[in-house]
Amino acid sequence: MRKAFCDIHHMVFMLLLLLAATVTTSCSESDDDTDTEYQNWTVRNNEYFENIYQTAKAAIDAGDNSWKIIKSFSKIDGLSVYTPGSELTGSHTSCIVVRVINEVESGETPCYTDTVRVHYYGSLMPSASYSAGKKFDSSWSGLVYDEETAIPAKLPVAGNVDGFTTALQSMHVGDHWEVYIPWQLGYGSPTSNSAIPDGSTLRFDMTLVTFCKAGTPMPAYR
Numbered sequence: 001m002r003k004a005f006c007d008i009h010h011m012v013f014m015l016l017l018l019l020a021a022t023v024t025t026s027c028s029e030s031d032d033d034t035d036t037e038y039q040n041w042t043v044r045n046n047e048y049f050e051n052i053y054q055t056a057k058a059a060i061d062a063g064d065n066s067w068k069i070i071k072s073f074s075k076i077d078g079l080s081v082y083t084p085g086s087e088l089t090g091s092h093t094s095c096i097v098v099r100v101i102n103e104v105e106s107g108e109t110p111c112y113t114d115t116v117r118v119h120y121y122g123s124l125m126p127s128a129s130y131s132a133g134k135k136f137d138s139s140w141s142g143l144v145y146d147e148e149t150a151i152p153a154k155l156p157v158a159g160n161v162d163g164f165t166t167a168l169q170s171m172h173v174g175d176h177w178e179v180y181i182p183w184q185l186g187y188g189s190p191t192s193n194s195a196i197p198d199g200s201t202l203r204f205d206m207t208l209v210t211f212c213k214a215g216t217p218m219p220a221y222r
Contacts, residue, residue: 037127042189042199048125049093049182049201056097060084068098072185073112073166093182096163102176102207110157110168113214117152117221118168119145121205124196133203136195145205152209154218161186164204171208179204 056067061084069082075094082088088095110116119140123133135143139153157168163181171177181202183189189199196202212218 037129038197041197042183045125045183045199045201046093049097049180052097052180053092053095056099057082066100068100068170069095070098070166070170071095072162073169074162091184093184096166096182096185097180098167098170099178099180100175101178102174104172104174107172109170109172110208110211111213112158112165112169114157114211115154115214115218116157116168116211117154117209117218119150119152119205119207119209121145123203125201125203136193151221152207157211161202163202167204167206168208171206173208173210176207177205179206 053069056069059067060069060082063084069088071080071088071090072094075090077089079086079088082095121135121138121140123135124130126133140146140150157165160168161181163179163185166185167177167179167181179202181204183191183199183201186200186202187193187196191198191200209221210219
């Protein structure tokens, strides 16, 4: 009887050891996957943003108006927008890069103290598991924007990362931009946002719907 009890006890112990090994292996594989996904992430993001910057610069020099390079509002010490043949002072990472999808060329632009309504979709650079870049935030639910149901976010211009604030202060109502923000004007490295890896370039699909001045109530949407 005692031997049978010991045999059962031994079998239970071995099963627990096997289960623990399986769980440990599973966690290790998950960690390895994460490490692979974001290996050399900051270096890769630096290269990614620099390639986008150079693409935009070449396009602008060739007379293509569908690209913009804009100096961060917090780092302006000369020219604020790149024009053909000019050179913005400071590092390229003190600028955002914009690909214009739709542009309205007249009207006011928001000030730092204003409040806006804006549609936006934020993602990281393309990676092994996310060919279009991993989504980290958006003003609408799901992956597809539906004009009929999407409600723009109400945001203070000043309450965002430098790159996003810079874009808002340069947009007219109705502008639809794809905005690339280097990590220096985003969440940094180390990041201040737990959902975003250190050193991440941010890409935002943004449409400015409306804005109001400080002290003025924002009208209800629709």
